Amino acid sequence: MKRTLGVCYYPEHWPEDRWAIDAAQMIEAGLSWVRVGEFAWSRLEPSPGDLQLDWLERAINVLGDAGLQVVLGTPTATPPRWMLDKHPDMLALDAQGQTRGFGSRRHYCFSHEGYIAESRRITEILAKRFAKNPHLHAWQTDNEYGCHETILSYSDAAKRAFQDWCAQTYQSPAALNRAWGNIFWSMEYDSFEQIGLPNLTVTEPNPSHVLAFRRFSSDQVVRFNRVQTDVLRAHTDAPLIHNYMGRVTDFDHYDVGEDLDIASWDSYPIGFLSDRLEGSPEHKARYLRQGDPDMQAFHHDLYRAVGKGRWWIMEQQPGPVNWAPYNPAPLPGMGRLWAWEAFAHGAEAVLYFRWRQAPFAQEQMHAGLLRPDAAPAPALDEARQVANELAALPDVDIGQSRVALIFDYVSCWAWEAQPQGADFDMFRLAFETYRAARRLGLSLDIVSPDADLSTYDLVLAPGLLETPDSLQKYKGIALIGPRTGSKTAELSIPTPMGPNIKGLDCTVARVESMPPTAQVDLENGGAFLHWFEELEGNAEVSLRTSTGAPAIMRAEGLHYIAGWPNAASYVDIIEDLATQANIPTERLPSGLRVRDTCSHRFWINYAPEAVTYQGKTIASADVLWDARD
Ligand code: GAL
Numbered sequence: 001m002k003r004t005l006g007v008c009y010y011p012e013h014w015p016e017d018r019w020a021i022d023a024a025q026m027i028e029a030g031l032s033w034v035r036v037g038e039f040a041w042s043r044l045e046p047s048p049g050d051l052q053l054d055w056l057e058r059a060i061n062v063l064g065d066a067g068l069q070v071v072l073g074t075p076t077a078t079p080p081r082w083m084l085d086k087h088p089d090m091l092a093l094d095a096q097g098q099t100r101g102f103g104s105r106r107h108y109c110f111s112h113e114g115y116i117a118e119s120r121r122i123t124e125i126l127a128k129r130f131a132k133n134p135h136l137h138a139w140q141t142d143n144e145y146g147c148h149e150t151i152l153s154y155s156d157a158a159k160r161a162f163q164d165w166c167a168q169t170y171q172s173p174a175a176l177n178r179a180w181g182n183i184f185w186s187m188e189y190d191s192f193e194q195i196g197l198p199n200l201t202v203t204e205p206n207p208s209h210v211l212a213f214r215r216f217s218s219d220q221v222v223r224f225n226r227v228q229t230d231v232l233r234a235h236t237d238a239p240l241i242h243n244y245m246g247r248v249t250d251f252d253h254y255d256v257g258e259d260l261d262i263a264s265w266d267s268y269p270i271g272f273l274s275d276r277l278e279g280s281p282e283h284k285a286r287y288l289r290q291g292d293p294d295m296q297a298f299h300h301d302l303y304r305a306v307g308k309g310r311w312w313i314m315e316q317q318p319g320p321v322n323w324a325p326y327n328p329a330p331l332p333g334m335g336r337l338w339a340w341e342a343f344a345h346g347a348e349a350v351l352y353f354r355w356r357q358a359p360f361a362q363e364q365m366h367a368g369l370l371r372p373d374a375a376p377a378p379a380l381d382e383a384r385q386v387a388n389e390l391a392a393l394p395d396v397d398i399g400q401s402r403v404a405l406i407f408d409y410v411s412c413w414a415w416e417a418q419p420q421g422a423d424f425d426m427f428r429l430a431f432e433t434y435r436a437a438r439r440l441g442l443s444l445d446i447v448s449p450d451a452d453l454s455t456y457d458l459v460l461a462p463g464l465l466e467t468p469d470s471l472q473k474y475k476g477i478a479l480i481g482p483r484t485g486s487k488t489a490e491l492s493i494p495t496p497m498g499p500n501i502k503g504l505d506c507t508v509a510r511v512e513s514m515p516p517t518a519q520v521d522l523e524n525g526g527a528f529l530h531w532f533e534e535l536e537g538n539a540e541v542s543l544r545t546s547t548g549a550p551a552i553m554r555a556e557g558l559h560y561i562a563g564w565p566n567a568a569s570y571v572d573i574i575e576d577l578a579t580q581a582n583i584p585t586e587r588l589p590s591g592l593r594v595r596d597t598c599s600h601r602f603w604i605n606y607a608p609e610a611v612t613y614q615g616k617t618i619a620s621a622d623v624l625w626d627a628r629d
Contacts, residue, residue: 030387064135421513
């Protein structure tokens with residue numbers, strides 16, 4: 001496969017006589033793809049029904065004639081102002097009941113039927129006009145579902161749709177009452193029309209009600225996206241893509257991915273380190289200009305699963321962004337490193353965001369490949385270097401990893417509905433598991449709970465609401481827990497109590513959560529943080545706490561872990577299991593990561609200093625690779 005580069009471009013931001021100059025420069029830099037259109041609704045339809053598509057056709061043709069392949073985005077993330085006059089109640093409401101108003105983007109409620117119809121209409125207009133354009137090679141639906149916390153809406157439209165969803169899901173109020181345990185506090189309903197959304201309650205709402213609302217809200221995203229994919233499929237065979245975000249877990253990406261051909265995500269490593277990752281001040285200082293060494297890889301592996309093997313970076317950070325609390329510049333070389341790391345994980349294409357820095361509006365401080373005055377910004381040369389290297393490298397054969405990490409969105413919602421400890425966060429737990437494995441030089445696949453696990457030698461299954469069937473059938477080495485299998489699908493406690501793993505006689509009798517000032521020490525000098533479970537049963541105890549309580553119980557290859565290991569313990573535990581699974585491990589120097597594919601080994605140095613490892617010196621912010629025998 002030819003792996004390629006590209007860029008996001010906004011022809012509507014620039015004079016028309018600039019388009020051909022930009023296109024020629026993109027080609028000269030070695031770019032192949034250009035994404036356009038995803039925010040341009042106010043210029044495509046300045047007033048209701050007044051369609052102005054000619055300029056977009058001219059732009060697509062100019063770009064295409066220069067040799068670029070075009071991705072066209074549907075513009076539904078930015079409904080124009082007139083849309084609100086037509087549909088005054090289309091805006092989402094936050095949990096406090098406040099309207100999320102016009103003046104930025106993503107100002108719509110996924111449940112508003114009028115807006116869904118508008119979204120279908122504009123998608124169809126674009127599909128009819130552009131599907132046959134020879135330069136158009138892919139479509140993007142909307143832009144970043146869930147960005148700016150836009151999945152949950154507490155509007156009247158959402159309430160009505162939720163009542164319908166409940167009626168379809170539970171069939172009778174009595175069944176819903178039983179499923180949620182509404183006898184508690186006399187919360188029983190007589191009719192579906194009585195059911196509200198789980199906000200503005202006096203104290204916490206029923207977690208089962210919250211989880212149902214989260215499942216519903218995710219289904220609304222799937223439905224919204226499907227309206228567009230159904231229209232597009234009727235007109236085009238080009239691949240359909242959505243650009244997901246980093247650490248957005250408010251909808252089930254696997255479900256949305258079912259209707260698309262390629263998953264893509266928008267990678268802003270430095271912004272993410274600053275605004276959405278836990279980490280000590282030392283860690284954040286060390287990786288200030290590189291981003292966290294595992295955050296990008298985690299999402300690459302996750303979106304490879306969401307895309308059923310096919311995935312892209314639709315937006316790659318090129319320099320300082322504007323939206324994080326602090327916005328440092330990347331170390332020289334990072335624009336190249338991030339792209340190569342994506343290719344090493346199987347990305348088919350990496351598009352930088354954006355071509356030229358806008359001199360106006362919200363993102364005027366956000367770098368591009370060109371400066372606002374059209375002079376080259378530092379990332380342009382780095383992109384050119386990647387393009388040249390791609391041309392010289394025989395293809396990367398990704399293959400399958402030997403280690404799988406199960407990641408599940410429903411579990412994210414369940415533990416948000418019922419954290420039981422302020423620091424219990426599903427993404428964080430999965431990410432720390434992933435990080436521990438990567439510090440041992442392991443390459444992983446992230447998989448959904450429904451994936452076939454039989455071809456993996458080691459499976460990591462932290463924090464899953466229910467124990468998946470795939471795991472019940474699994475015969476290899478697995479690390480299961482904490483918290484896995486502790487609840488029913490409706491978020492109540494099962495009898496017998498969890499984790500209910502076939503062949504493993506181990507039951508969680510009691511759980512406790514801990515503040516950052518407390519921990520449970522282990523007999524080997526390690527520790528559990530945040531969370532600890534008391535285990536009962538006759539399975540073998542393979543690790544104990546310092547006071548003799550079971551910390552890991554096992555039968556054959558299945559291991560259940562009773563807590564959340566600190567970083568060092570997690571590495572020790574996974575190293576031991578990998579050894580049992582005959583998977584070689586290596587303790588990597590700080591900041592260095594490796595990625596093994598069938599064809600190559602990549603060394604990726606996130607450290608701010610050069611690292612010498614196995615006879616190789618890898619400069620800071622550099623990536624090297626060797627063909628494997
Ligand atoms: C993304 C978004 C882009 C742009 C970018 C800035 O989240 O899709 O439109 O806003 O962030 O970093």
